[in-house]
Amino acid sequence: MAATRIGAPMLGVLGGMGPLASAQFMLRLTLLTDAARDQDHIPAVLWSDPRVPDRTAARIAGGEDPLPALLRGIAGLQAAGCGAIAIPCNTAHGWIEGMQAATPLPILHIVDAAEAELRRLGVAPGPIGVMGTAGTLAMRLYQARLEARGWTCLVPEAAEMATLVSPGIAEVKANRITAAYEPLAEAAQRLVVRGARAVVLGCTEIPLGIAAGPALPFPVCDTIDGLARAAIAWAGRSLSQSGSATPAGLA
Structure with missing residues (x-):
């Protein structure tokens, strides 16, 4: 035994x-x-x-x-x-x-864990998207820590935060998981259009919303998994x- x-x-x-x-x-x-x-x-x-x-x-x-x-x-x-x-x-x-x-x-x-997760996914330092709460982005938790190590962080615009990211996070917090997918996926896709090679889901509600719909056609870094x-x-x-x-x- x-x-x-x-x-x-x-x-x-x-x-x-x-x-x-x-x-x-x-x-x-x-x-x-x-x-x-x-x-x-x-x-x-x-x-x-x-x-x-x-x-x-x-x-x-x-x-x-x-x-x-x-x-x-x-x-x-x-x-x-x-x-x-x-x-x-x-x-x-x-x-x-x-x-x-x-x-x-x-x-x-968690930011160090996210960086390790990016590397595990095969994403080398360069332009990445970072989604998160308005507080996380305002405090530059990802930008300050990752940009010092060679990453370039693209974040949602103010209008995207107001109409897509923050409402998506709120849906997850209210246990309406499936309703969160569309706005969160749209915000992630916009970051990729602007040049991000991967998107960090830098709020632990966001991976839950993204998992509620079809897989996105680009790498996403799940900070819960990281x-x-x-x-x-x-x-x-x-x-x-x-x-x-x-x-x-x-x-």
């Missing part, structure tokens, strides 16, 4: 931003891990707190600061014995310095060769 991984490191997942994206992260973490039985999977604690104040409103509209709520989640995950933290919310990474200062645990950066792969690497596990696709009915 194979030994149980008693000493396996525990992953902390700071979620709830939104709840469906956090659930999808846990699903992808499970499916992407090479495992034959329960005990082969990565121990994880999901802290799903949808009460965290809106990150975009905090950054661009003077809304309530989300950092205190984020720090409560960090403290809870640390108390639970976690060895690292993954945050399946791109916009929350605008407060990563404050979160990292509050804990000795490493926080897996972060899941980064977590698997942190845990010292191997990627599954058979479970990378989401089974029918779970998409």
Whole structure:
């Protein structure tokens, strides 16, 4: 009988931003891990707190600061014995310095995970599209980090954010997944027309909306999958060769 991984490191997942994206992260973490039985999977604690104040409103509209709520989640995950933290919310990474200062645990950066995912897809540094919340794009989370490494980030125009990207994200948050596909796919296609060789889905609601319709005819970087792969690497596990696709009915 194979030994149980008693000493396996525990992953902390700071979620709830939104709840469906956090659930999808846990699903992808499970499916992407090479495992034959329960005990082969990565121990994880999901802290799903949808009460965290809106990150975009905090950054661009003077809304309530989300950092205190984020720090409560960090403290809870640390108390639970976690060895690292993954945050399946791109916009929350605008407060990563404050979160990292509050804990000795490493926080897996979603932008670094997205860059690794781009390279896995065979996309070399150059022009890429980046979709995300208005807060993520205003904070230049992707632009600043990736442009320093040779990438050129094309982002939706203000009108496209107002009529396509933000409404698409809102549809996913309201559990109207299929309604999100058309506006999000249109925004991605426009970035490709402007010269992007791939599009980063830099809001964890966006991959859910894009998955609700026909596959796009160009590379897309799913930041949920990228972060899941980064977590698997942190845990010292191997990627599954058979479970990378989401089974029918779970998409």
